[in-house]
Amino acid sequence: MSVIELTEENFDETVENGTSLVDFWAAWCGPCKMQSPIVDAFAEKHPEVKVCKVNVDEQPALAMRFEIMSIPTLMVFRGGQSVNKTVGLSDMAEIEEMCR
Amino acid sequence: MDGSACDILILGAGPAGISAALTAHARGRTVLVLGADPMASPLARAERIGNYPGLAGMSGRDLLSAMLGDLERAGIKRVTGRVTGVVSFGGRFMVSAEQDVYQAGALILAMGAQQRAKPIPGETELLGRGVSWCATCDGMLYRGKRVAVLSLGGEGERDAAFLRSIGCDVLCFDPTQAKNAQIEGTDRVTAVTVGGKKHAVAGVFVLRDTVAASALLPGLAMRDGHVAVDGDMAASIPGVFAAGDCVGRPYQIARAVGQGNTAALAADGYLKERDK
Numbered sequence: 139m140s141v142i143e144l145t146e147e148n149f150d151e152t153v154e155n156g157t158s159l160v161d162f163w164a165a166w167c168g169p170c171k172m173q174s175p176i177v178d179a180f181a182e183k184h185p186e187v188k189v190c191k192v193n194v195d196e197q198p199a200l201a202m203r204f205e206i207m208s209i210p211t212l213m214v215f216r217g218g219q220s221v222n223k224t225v226g227l228s229d230m231a232e233i234e235e236m237c238r
Numbered sequence: 239m240d241g242s243a244c245d246i247l248i249l250g251a252g253p254a255g256i257s258a259a260l261t262a263h264a265r266g267r268t269v270l271v272l273g274a275d276p277m278a279s280p281l282a283r284a285e286r287i288g289n290y291p292g293l294a295g296m297s298g299r300d301l302l303s304a305m306l307g308d309l310e311r312a313g314i315k316r317v318t319g320r321v322t323g324v325v326s327f328g329g330r331f332m333v334s335a336e337q338d339v340y341q342a343g344a345l346i347l348a349m350g351a352q353q354r355a356k357p358i359p360g361e362t363e364l365l366g367r368g369v370s371w372c373a374t375c376d377g378m379l380y381r382g383k384r385v386a387v388l389s390l391g392g393e394g395e396r397d398a399a400f401l402r403s404i405g406c407d408v409l410c411f412d413p414t415q416a417k418n419a420q421i422e423g424t425d426r427v428t429a430v431t432v433g434g435k436k437h438a439v440a441g442v443f444v445l446r447d448t449v450a451a452s453a454l455l456p457g458l459a460m461r462d463g464h465v466a467v468d469g470d471m472a473a474s475i476p477g478v479f480a481a482g483d484c485v486g487r488p489y490q491i492a493r494a495v496g497q498g499n500t501a502a503l504a505a506d507g508y509l510k511e512r513d514k
Contacts, residue, residue, distance in 0.1 A: 194379065
């Protein structure tokens with residue numbers, strides 16, 4: 139499944155149903171550039187999870203709302219509720235565990 | 239993906255890393271050496287190396303210059319920078335240093351003895367909740383806010399200048415002040431206390447020249463605060479090797495050079511086996 143770019147406008151409606159993985163990232167962040175292809179591969183492998191990205195540079199309000207203080211941060215939402223959050227790089231196995 | 243790819247990426251540009259790089263290069267491997275400036279290391283301040291055969295009491299600085307000269311003559315690429323992350327993906331390792339990303343089939347850890355550095359009180363508990371190890375990664379999230387830089391290496395001023403340039407209000411503490419600092423907060427950082435004085439801050443950047451191997455590679459087996467290795471210098475994660483002071487005492491140049499050599503041969507063997 140393709141990765142969904144989230145903004146303030148589409149965030150809530152996107153994560154409202156099912157399981158969503160959200161990658162908070164920015165272009166200036168080296169580790170984010172490594173997280174991104176892993177998240178993309180996760181999306182390919184797990185079509186049952188909505189895989190989304192938030193560019194914290196362009197979406198400061200979302201970064202503030204979810205108290206993103208360090209990137210990359212990954213969050214998992216179920217039915218609109220945040221159920222998991224990790225700060226720092228995660229590999230495929232760790233992302234799969236988070237979304238289980 | 240930007241940055242460059244190589245067969246063997248060596249983290250650390252001291253005697254172990256340089257030795258590993260020369261051996262891997264001689265085996266036909268593409269190599270990149272990534273790490274802090276070796277001329278800022280304790281070895282560069284050694285007045286006289288008395289026990290390395292054949293060097294007749296050369297100074298640490300001259301020895302490092304000679305070793306770095308070997309790298310240069312071999313045409314081995316070296317990048318000075320702080321490694322901020324390592325992750326394994328698709329049978330390769332990705333390594334970020336500042337804002338750049340590098341890829342390799344095998345890693346050799348040769349980042350020196352700083353593995354035992356004690357965390358600052360509050361650092362581990364509040365990491366990702368106001369504590370950051372990477373100014374270029376997280377600085378932008380603190381624009382317009384007051385932050386503290388706890389500089390535990392030689393690069394703190396540069397990072398403080400970067401943070402100021404993007405609009406942070408920066409308090410910078412040098413290594414002498416920083417090592418006795420205390421980070422405060424329960425859910426998130428609220429203050430830092432240095433020299434008995436409490437400063438309200440939204441974030442604290444704890445900056446060391448080298449991030450500990452165990453923090454870069456979660457799950458890496460350690461032994462007494464050093465990277466655990468077998469006789470071939472293989473660490474617990476396949477494709478990761480280690481050499482020099484980061485694997486333990488005695489902290490000696492001759493030992494580091496020998497281990498770097500062994501690690502490079504083992505990494506070459508690992509890649510050959512993998513590509514069969």
